[in-house]
Amino acid sequence: VRTRVAIVGAGPAGLFLSHLLHLSGIESVVIDQRSREQIETTIRAGILEHGTVAAFEATGASTRVKTVGNQHDGIELRFDGEGHRIDFADLVGRSVWLYPQHEALKDLIAVRLEQGQDLRFGVTALRVEDEASDQPRIIAEDADGEPLEIVADVVVGADGSRSVVRKAVSGTHSGFFREYPFAWFGILCEAPPSADELIYSNSPDGFALISQRSATVQRMYFQCAPDTDPQSYSEAQLWDALQLRVPGTTLTEGPIFQRDVLRFRSFVADEVRKNRVALIGDAAHTVPPTGAKGMNLAIADVIVLERALRALLLENDERLIEQFPETVLRRIWKAQHFSWWMTSMLHADENATDFDRRRQVGELRSVVESRAGSTYLAEAYTGWPIDV
Ligand code: DHB
DSSP states (O other), rough: BBBBBEOOOOOOHHHHHHHHHEEEHOOEEEEEEOHHHHHHHHOOOOOHHHHHHHHHHHHHHHSSHHHEEEEEEEEEEEEEEEEEEEEEHHHOEEEEEEEEOOHHHHHHHHHHHHHHHHEESSSSEEEEEOOSSSEEOOOOOEESSSSEEEEEEEEOOOOOOOSSSGGTTSSOOOEEEEOOOOEEEEEEEEOOOOOSSEEEEEETTEEEOOSSSSSSSEEEEEOTTOOOGGGGGGGHHHHHHHHHHHHTTOOOOOOEEEEEOOOEEEOOSSOOOETTTTEEETTTEOOOOOTTTTTHHHHHHHHHHHHHHHHHHHHHHOOHHHHHHHHHHHHHHHHHHHHHHHHHHHHTTTOOOOOHHHHHHHHHHHHHHHHHHHHHHHHHHHHHOOOO
């Protein structure tokens, strides 16, 4: 197969990139080792930044975000038994939208297939070859083990945190990491929302996040040990664990129909581009989930990369692709800081001293009692402007 841009990974980053390229008249091929059904049913992130929604709407990538999704004008930070609203609309005049990632993926896949674009499921990328040349290649195989080779002008790795493409880009240094001594236990339940807005709760027993999916399905998380077996809790124990961590709110319970333990870390690859191979989304960086930056950061990468590819492939101008790492890394490191900060401010660390615990409450108080502090949180959460 010969194409202009070969994209590994049909997640939000890969699919949105191929969509933007198509609008610019640049042909691409997207492959993913998963099936369409797997991609469309895996429960992932839930919050879209202001700019992500604007980008989806402006390009026709989603017609449902504002009908199926829900606008949220603020969040609640809860600590010391009390809730404090961070009013995004008042502080920064912007909001976010709760729209599950798999719904965004359904939209993007439908748009792509409607337009007769080349999107192949069940195709596993094995490696990138000729990465130093102007014609890099993806060596892959389909679900039956049949070999497939894609020759392109540019190869893009949008293939997640276990990226295969990354091997062709990274130098000898494998990147920048931070591990956390905890994970999230996530559930989906059939119940009405327990609160109007998301609750991020710091409690002596650990963090909890009360999120939502729809009027009838809710998503909730609580801090757990990374090696927790999701089956080790009964439903009653799960409700006790959640309820204990949000004192002051009575959760509306309902049947729990999905449970998972999410381990996480902070990571930035040492290189995000080499010649004509580039990394976007989780292949380039992962953030802990607190603060919902992951998918939004991926979409920001895409917007910057697409503009650079347009200049390169339509005008033979290499300047923007040369600047791509510097441009995206500024935002990536700001998002790394924000995600690390929200994570460390809200979770209970079992190695923390009494000083650390009281300092953490002092930090939360500094945020909610200061307009400047709250405004920083609101700016970061709703999303910094995309710099293109
Ligand atoms: C969700 C996940 C997050 O990490 C977050 O900060 C907010 C919401 C969610 O899955 O709903």
